[in-house]
Amino acid sequence: MCGICGCGEGHTHSHEEDHSHDSLDHDHHNPIDGHQHAAQHTHAQGLSPARMVQIEQDILAKNNAYADENRRYLSQRGILALNLVSSPGSGKTSLLTETIKRLKEELSIAVIEGDQQTTRDAERIRATGVPALQINTGKGCHLDAHRVGHAFEHLALSDHSLLFIENVGNLVCPSAFDLGEAHKVVILSVTEGEDKPIKYPDMFHAADLMILNKTDLLPYLDFNSAECIAYAKRVNPKIKVLSLSAKTGEGMDNWLKWLKAELELQRIDYA
Amino acid sequence: MHEMSLCENILQTLQQQANAQQYSKVKTIWLEIGELAGVEADALRFSFDSVMQDSIADQARLEIIDIAGQAYCSHCAKNVPIQQRYDACPECGHFPLQIVAGDQMRIKQLEVE
Ligand SMILES: Nc1nc2c(ncn2[C@@H]2O[C@H](COP(=O)(O)OP(=O)(O)O)[C@@H](O)[C@H]2O)c(=O)[nH]1
Ligand SMILES: [Mg+2]
Ligand SMILES: [Zn+2]
Numbered sequence: 001m002c003g004i005c006g007c008g009e010g011h012t013h014s015h016e017e018d019h020s021h022d023s024l025d026h027d028h029h030n031p032i033d034g035h036q037h038a039a040q041h042t043h044a045q046g047l048s049p050a051r052m053v054q055i056e057q058d059i060l061a062k063n064n065a066y067a068d069e070n071r072r073y074l075s076q077r078g079i080l081a082l083n084l085v086s087s088p089g090s091g092k093t094s095l096l097t098e099t100i101k102r103l104k105e106e107l108s109i110a111v112i113e114g115d116q117q118t119t120r121d122a123e124r125i126r127a128t129g130v131p132a133l134q135i136n137t138g139k140g141c142h143l144d145a146h147r148v149g150h151a152f153e154h155l156a157l158s159d160h161s162l163l164f165i166e167n168v169g170n171l172v173c174p175s176a177f178d179l180g181e182a183h184k185v186v187i188l189s190v191t192e193g194e195d196k197p198i199k200y201p202d203m204f205h206a207a208d209l210m211i212l213n214k215t216d217l218l219p220y221l222d223f224n225s226a227e228c229i230a231y232a233k234r235v236n237p238k239i240k241v242l243s244l245s246a247k248t249g250e251g252m253d254n255w256l257k258w259l260k261a262e263l264e265l266q267r268i269d270y271a
Numbered sequence: 272m273h274e275m276s277l278c279e280n281i282l283q284t285l286q287q288q289a290n291a292q293q294y295s296k297v298k299t300i301w302l303e304i305g306e307l308a309g310v311e312a313d314a315l316r317f318s319f320d321s322v323m324q325d326s327i328a329d330q331a332r333l334e335i336i337d338i339a340g341q342a343y344c345s346h347c348a349k350n351v352p353i354q355q356r357y358d359a360c361p362e363c364g365h366f367p368l369q370i371v372a373g374d375q376m377r378i379k380q381l382e383v384e
Contacts, residue, residue, distance in 0.1 A: 053292045055284070055378040059302070062283045141273055173273035176309070201356045202309050235357040237367050 063177055066145035070180025073152060074163070080263045081163040083143075083181035085203060087196075088169030090189040091213040093121045094246040095255075096164055100128040102256060107263070108161035112151045114143040114168045121166060131155055142173040145180055162263055171200040182262065183208040190214050190221055194228035201235040209240045211255065216245040274314040277376065278322035284378060285328050294383035297328040301380045305373035306340040307356050340373030 058064065074081050084092045093113075100109055111132040113121040122134035133151050135143060148165060157163060165181060167174040175184075186207035188196055191214060197204040204210065210232050212225060229241050242258065244251030285297055304310050312335050319333050340353045344360040350371055351360050359366035 050298055050382055050384045053288070053294065053381045053383050055288065055380055057284060057378050059277050059280050059284075059376045059378060062280050062287075140276060142276070144276065172309070173276075176273060177276075198357055205356055234366060 060176065060178075063145050066149055067178035067180040070145055070149045070152070073149075074180060074182075075266065077157065078160040078266045079157055079163055080161075080259075080266045081165060081179070081181045082262075083165045083167055083174070083179050083184045084187060085167045085171070085174045085184055085207065086169060086187035086189075087171045087192060090169075090187045090192065091246050092166050092169070092187055093124055095187065095211070095213060095244075096166060097124055097128050098246045098249065098252065099164075099255070099259070100125070100130055102252065103162070103259070104128065104130055108158045110155045110157055110161060110163050112143075112148060112155070112163070112165045114166060116140070116168060137168055141168055141170050142177050143167050143179060144177050148179045160263070160267065162259065171196065171203050175200075175202040175206040182266070185209045185211060187211045187213050188228070190218055190223040190225070194224050195231060197228065197232040197235050204232050204235045204239065207236065207239060209242065209258070212241065212243040213246055215243050215250060216248045274311060275318045275322065277310065277315065278318045281319075281378060282322055282326055282328065285381070286326070288381075289327055292381075292383065294381075295327060296384050297331045297381050298384060299332040299334060299382035300328065300378065301334045301336060303336045303338050303375055303377045303379045305338040305375045306354065307370060307373040308376045310376055312337075336379060338373050338375060340370070342368035342370045344368050 070081075084096070086092055096111060100111075103109060109130045111122070111125045111130060113119075113125065113132055113134045114137060115121055115134070116137050116139070118136070119134040122132040125132035133154050135147055135151060137143065137147075143165065155163075165179060184207040186203055186209070188210060190212060197210075210229075212228065218225075225243065232239050232241065240258075242251060242254050244255055246252075281300070281302075285300070289295065302315075304312065304315070315335070316333055323329055323331055340355070340358075341350050342353045342358070342360075343349070344351050344363065344365055346363050346365040347360060351362055351368070353361070353368065353370075353373075356370065356374075357366070358368070360368055
């Protein structure tokens with residue numbers, strides 16, 4: 001059984017390090033007031049045993065603890081995990097299948113597919129010859145770190161491999177949920193309009209890389225790439241941008257270079 | 272947005288704290304929700320009641336403390352109010368600003384028994 005969540009599923013990744021429930025009880029955001037203290041205010045009526053308890057904990061503390069655990073698991077194995085986020089239809093699965101075709105001979109790759117329903121995308125990935133696990137979130141609008149952690153063990157990830165996590169198509173909710181990835185990569189297709197970074201700032205703020213996809217369609221549109229990039233940098237001055245077409249392959253070489261460089265960085269053993 | 276799963280995360284924390292803090296019922300819960308956190312208070316209240324049903328926080332009262340957005344402007348060398356993450360400084364127009372408050376969503380305190 002999974003010790004941290006009691007969910008009955010086996011974690012292969014979760015029991016090698018100390019992650020007792022106690023370690024979640026500390027408040028990492030407020031070092032001055034970092035300890036739990038139950039103030040014993042008994043109500044004036046004298047009868048009610050009600051009292052106040054200071055919690056001071058991030059609502060997503062649980063998810064963040066799972067994400068930390070995932071990140072530790074991945075970094076110990078030198079695995080580069082990328083969380084791909086976008087609205088539905090921007091081309092995440094197409095980008096993945098095209099990327100895998102180009103890299104699968106030289107790299108070990110696995111994919112976690114998040115969708116509300118169907119296993120279609122996992123099947124599209126498996127057709128390229130790499131392992132894929134589908135997570136259906138049902139009504140859920142995003143993947144969470146707990147479910148992703150459980151997916152690791154099913155995929156039998158090899159050391160120094162590349163793990164793509166295709167999140168549920170949604171430019172809002174996945175931004176708040178850390179999965180333990182090295183980077184969030186936001187994909188925006190040129191048919192969606194250049195103002196999306198300022199309409200959905202949280203997502204573009206959370207991402208380290210923005211991919212402008214479907215550049216093959218630019219001749220038919222009024223899409224202004226420079227304006228779009230300026231909006232993205234306004235929300236997130238550090239964001240890097242790549243333009244490409246998953247369909248024609250234009251610009252794919254830069255994306256592959258970025259992937260290989262990031263994978264290489266995972267091999268560094270920091271003190 | 273994802274208010275339902277935020278409530279599920281809250282419930283997990285309440286259950287986890289129940290042992291450590293020795294309570295069996297949560298009567299009131301105070302949340303600090305920042306203006307920049309992207310959380311809809313109405314949607315949160317809506318999800319809250321259904322998620323807490325039949326749990327240790329069944330029928331608990333939800334109190335939301337709004338926290339205004341604030342950012343540091345390096346040109347003005349002071350904190351300025353902002354309404355959105357990508358806002359420029361309202362006084363000098365400079366951006367980007369560094370957010371210093373209003374992006375949190377935290378469980379502040381509980382009334383328990
Ligand atoms: N013209 C064009 N169409 C693309 C490109 N990439 C993806 N598409 C199309 O966009 C649609 C949605 O792609 P899909 O990969 O399923 O998007 P996802 O929902 O983000 O996974 C499909 O019809 C793809 O063929 C591209 O670079 N150019
Ligand atoms: Mg897809
Ligand atoms: Zn200023």
